[in-house]
Amino acid sequence: MSGGYVEVFALEGIPEVRPGDDLPALLVAALRRAADALPLREDDVLVVTQKVVSKAEGAIVDLTTIEPRPEAVEFARRWDRDPRQLEVVLRQARRVVRWQNGVLITETPHGFICANGGVDASNVGPASGSIVTLLPVDPDASADLIRAAVRAAFGVDVPVIVSDSFGRPWRWGIMDVAIGVSGMQPLDDLRGTPDADGRVMKSTVRATADEIATAAELAFGKTAGRPAALVRGAQPTRGEGRIADVLMPREFDLFP
Amino acid sequence: MSGGYVEVFALEGIPEVRPGDDLPALLVAALRRAADALPLREDDVLVVTQKVVSKAEGAIVDLTTIEPRPEAVEFARRWDRDPRQLEVVLRQARRVVRWQNGVLITETPHGFICANGGVDASNVGPASGSIVTLLPVDPDASADLIRAAVRAAFGVDVPVIVSDSFGRPWRWGIMDVAIGVSGMQPLDDLRGTPDADGRVMKSTVRATADEIATAAELAFGKTAGRPAALVRGAQPTRGEGRIADVLMPREFDLFP
Numbered sequence: 110m111s112g113g114y115v116e117v118f119a120l121e122g123i124p125e126v127r128p129g130d131d132l133p134a135l136l137v138a139a140l141r142r143a144a145d146a147l148p149l150r151e152d153d154v155l156v157v158t159q160k161v162v163s164k165a166e167g168a169i170v171d172l173t174t175i176e177p178r179p180e181a182v183e184f185a186r187r188w189d190r191d192p193r194q195l196e197v198v199l200r201q202a203r204r205v206v207r208w209q210n211g212v213l214i215t216e217t218p219h220g221f222i223c224a225n226g227g228v229d230a231s232n233v234g235p236a237s238g239s240i241v242t243l244l245p246v247d248p249d250a251s252a253d254l255i256r257a258a259v260r261a262a263f264g265v266d267v268p269v270i271v272s273d274s275f276g277r278p279w280r281w282g283i284m285d286v287a288i289g290v291s292g293m294q295p296l297d298d299l300r301g302t303p304d305a306d307g308r309v310m311k312s313t314v315r316a317t318a319d320e321i322a323t324a325a326e327l328a329f330g331k332t333a334g335r336p337a338a339l340v341r342g343a344q345p346t347r348g349e350g351r352i353a354d355v356l357m358p359r360e361f362d363l364f365p
Numbered sequence: 366m367s368g369g370y371v372e373v374f375a376l377e378g379i380p381e382v383r384p385g386d387d388l389p390a391l392l393v394a395a396l397r398r399a400a401d402a403l404p405l406r407e408d409d410v411l412v413v414t415q416k417v418v419s420k421a422e423g424a425i426v427d428l429t430t431i432e433p434r435p436e437a438v439e440f441a442r443r444w445d446r447d448p449r450q451l452e453v454v455l456r457q458a459r460r461v462v463r464w465q466n467g468v469l470i471t472e473t474p475h476g477f478i479c480a481n482g483g484v485d486a487s488n489v490g491p492a493s494g495s496i497v498t499l500l501p502v503d504p505d506a507s508a509d510l511i512r513a514a515v516r517a518a519f520g521v522d523v524p525v526i527v528s529d530s531f532g533r534p535w536r537w538g539i540m541d542v543a544i545g546v547s548g549m550q551p552l553d554d555l556r557g558t559p560d561a562d563g564r565v566m567k568s569t570v571r572a573t574a575d576e577i578a579t580a581a582e583l584a585f586g587k588t589a590g591r592p593a594a595l596v597r598g599a600q601p602t603r604g605e606g607r608i609a610d611v612l613m614p615r616e617f618d619l620f621p
Contacts, residue, residue, distance in 0.1 A: 113377065113591060115583045119369035207619045214619065222535045274569075277533055278620040279478045280611050282552045282572025284579070286536070296538045313530075315582075316538025323540070324580040326571075327371045327599045335369060343583045355536050363463045363470065364534040364620045 115342040117328040118147055119335040123161070126336070132157075132165035133258030136337055140259065147339070149265045154340045155255065156325035159273040159288055160229065161336040162251045163242040170197050170228075172239040184208065191230070194241055198226040201243060206365070217244055220356045221288060223275045245271065248289025249351050256291040268292035268345060272322035278364065285326040287318035287352060294350040295319070316355065317345045371598040373584040374403055375591040379417070382592070388413075388421035389514030392593055396515065403595070405521045410596045411511065412581035415529040415544055416485065417592040418507045419498040426453050426484075428495040440464065447486070450497055454482040457499060462621070473500055476612045477544060479531045501527065504545025505607050512547040524548035524601060528578035534620065541582040543574035543608060550606035551575070572611065573601045 120139040126132060136157065140149060163169065177185070177192035181199065185192035188211035195213055199205070202215035206222055215226040227244040245251045252269040260266050271289035276282070287295055295318035325338040359365065376395040382388060392413065396405060419425065433441070433448035437455065441448035444467030451469055455461070458471035462478055471482040483500040501507045508525040516522050527545035532538070543551055551574035581594040615621065 113375035113584050113586070115373040115580070117371040117373075117580070121369065209619065210617060212619060274571075279613050279618060280542070280572065280575070281613055282570045282575065282611065284540075284572050284575055314538045315530075316536065316540050319536070319538065319540055320579050320583055323576050324371070324373070324583055327576050327580055327596075328369055330369070340583075355538065357535050357537055361466060362535060363465065363468060 112342055112344065115324065115340065117324050118143070118339045118341070119325075119328040119330075120337045120339070121335065123334075123336055126161040126164045128164060128167040128169065130165045132161060133255045135165075136255055137258055137262040139337065140263065140339075144263075149259070149263045149267060149339075150341060151265060151267070152342055152344060153265075154268045154270060154293065154321050154343060154345060155259060156270045156272050156322055156338050156340060157252075157255060158329070158336045159227070159244060159248070159271055160242055162245045162248065162271050162289075166245055166251065168243040168245055170241050170243060172197070172241060184213075187211075194225070194228060194230060197241060197243070198228045201226050201228065219244065219248070219288070220353065221275075223273075227273060227288070244273070244288060249291060250289075252289040252291035266292060268347065270318055270322050270325075272325060274326070285319075285322040286316075287322045287355070289352050290318050290350055292347060292349070293318065294346040294348045295352060295355045296350075297346055317343070318350075318352075318355070321345065368598055368600065371580065371596065373580050374399070374595045374597070375581075375584040375586075376593045376595070377591065379590075379592055382417040382420045384420060384423040384425065386421045388417060389511045391421075392511055393514055393518040395593065396519065396595075400519075405515070405519045405523060405595075406597060407521060407523070408598055408600060409521075410524045410526060410549065410577050410599060410601060411515060412526045412528050412578055412594050412596060413508075413511060414585070414592045415483070415500060415504070415527055416498055418501045418504065418527050418545075422501055422507065424499040424501055426497050426499060428453070428497060440469075443467075450481070450484060450486060453497060453499070454484045457482050457484065475500065475504070475544070476609065477531075479529075483529060483544070500529070500544060505547060506545075508545040508547035522548060524603065526574055526578050526581075528581060530582070541575075541578040542572075543578045543611070545608050546574050546606055548603060548605070549574065550602040550604045551608060551611045552606075553602055573599070574606075574608075574611070577601065 172193040175193040177196035181192040181195040207214040248271040256269040269291045274283040297315040299313040428449040431449040433452035437448040437451040463470040504527040512525040530539040553571040555569040
């Protein structure tokens with residue numbers, strides 16, 4: 110359980126990331142620059158945004174190469190969208206969950222259900238209006254590589270979360286969630302843990318990785334070019350969890 | 366925008382809250398005890414959990430007084446639930462959104478869509494197995510009262526969020542969201558704000574109040590008896606926002 114105090118430090122000075130860049134090395138360099146003020150600790154979690162992971166891994170598409178299908182052209186015309194982006198989303202999708210009111214919600218190959226399948230046009234670099242990022246192919250593996258590089262550089266085994274901003278039903282606004290984890294359990298199952306009154310809690314599972322991703326986002330600022338942060342003191346359960354642990358199987362899904 | 370550094374301090378020593386207690390005064394006392402180490406600042410947000418707000422306001426029901434309807438009895442038997450709690454949820458509900466797989470999701474009178482209509486059995490005090498909390502009648506007003514008491518005591522106008530833990534579709538685990546706000550806008554509309562590359566972002570609205578509620582939760586710990594926290598440095602947009610600003614109107618709801 111938490112110790113009542115959590116700090117979030119955005120890492121500064123990470124340069125614009127380009128395809129083929131060694132992102133783990135860039136993050137290690139940023140942590141090294143911060144190390145005097147901010148020596149890495151065992152109770153840190155390193156949160157890295159999807160955008161820089163996707164860019165480093167080359168998970169990008171140039172929309173000028175995309176020929177949209179007629180349904181995408183029609184939907185885009187009606188709702189003022191880019192038909193080529195819609196086409197990329199549809200090609201990536203495992204299934205279409207909703208496609209109405211200007212919104213395209215799909216299930217990604219990873220099993221995430223989100224607007225535009227995580228395909229994103231903003232913040233992808235200067236003079237790049239036609240470039241979109243896809244989600245990393247295996248965000249857990251991306252997190253594994255970053256964690257290994259940090260451990261090799263500092264001798265501290267820090268859990269890593271790859272984060273992205275998702276909308277949600279019923280409420281306006283996006284929040285950050287985890288799309289990949291390494292070195293921690295993404296959920297904390299408090300079922301069976303006595304609550305403060307000594308009664309046993311029946312059904313509390315906390316989305317710890319998503320909560321840590323959201324806390325990191327508060328320090329990023331959306332337009333400030335900070336793609337990574339340390340979250341200190343959140344005390345997630347260590348272990349070799351995978352993001353698939355968070356995903357609700359279809360048979361439990363009340364909003365298919 | 367954020368300055369890249371956010372701290373979350375759980376407030377310690379708040380006693381068990383009972384109906385009729387002056388919660389704003391209890392929070393002021395906790396802030397006063399913390400004041401040497403932690404003088405209140407303009408960039409703080411005070412987050413208070415629904416549970417203590419509801420208890421102080423007497424928004425509780427003794428299940429021994431509740432006669433469940435036959436549908437609640439049947440559903441409870443099938444899914445190992447308390448039929449009296451289901452009855453309370455149904456009486457409070459503006460509408461039933463889903464009632465299957467052991468899950469009852471309703472729309473509350475406030476317009477929140479959540480499991481069990483926010484009616485909650487855990488952490489409601491010793492020897493109180495039959496007591497459940499309802500949501501506060503007007504959580505914005507609850508936040509207003511706390512904010513006014515803090516301002517009167519310290520001369521600092523700190524935004525206040527009343528938080529609760531909600532599940533969400535497609536992902537296991539609960540996260541905290543805001544159910545009432547005072548002194549801030551619950552959303553930050555970045556539409557029209559240039560991103561780091563100078564391009565104009567088309568559709569980014571951040572759920573700032575929900576993000577701050579979640580950050581606070583990381584410091585609460587679920588069973589540690591900490592019902593309030595200061596979140597410092599998140600820099601929400603000040604103003605007289607209301608939680609209704611967050612709620613998506615029915616015509617935009619793709620998951621009715």
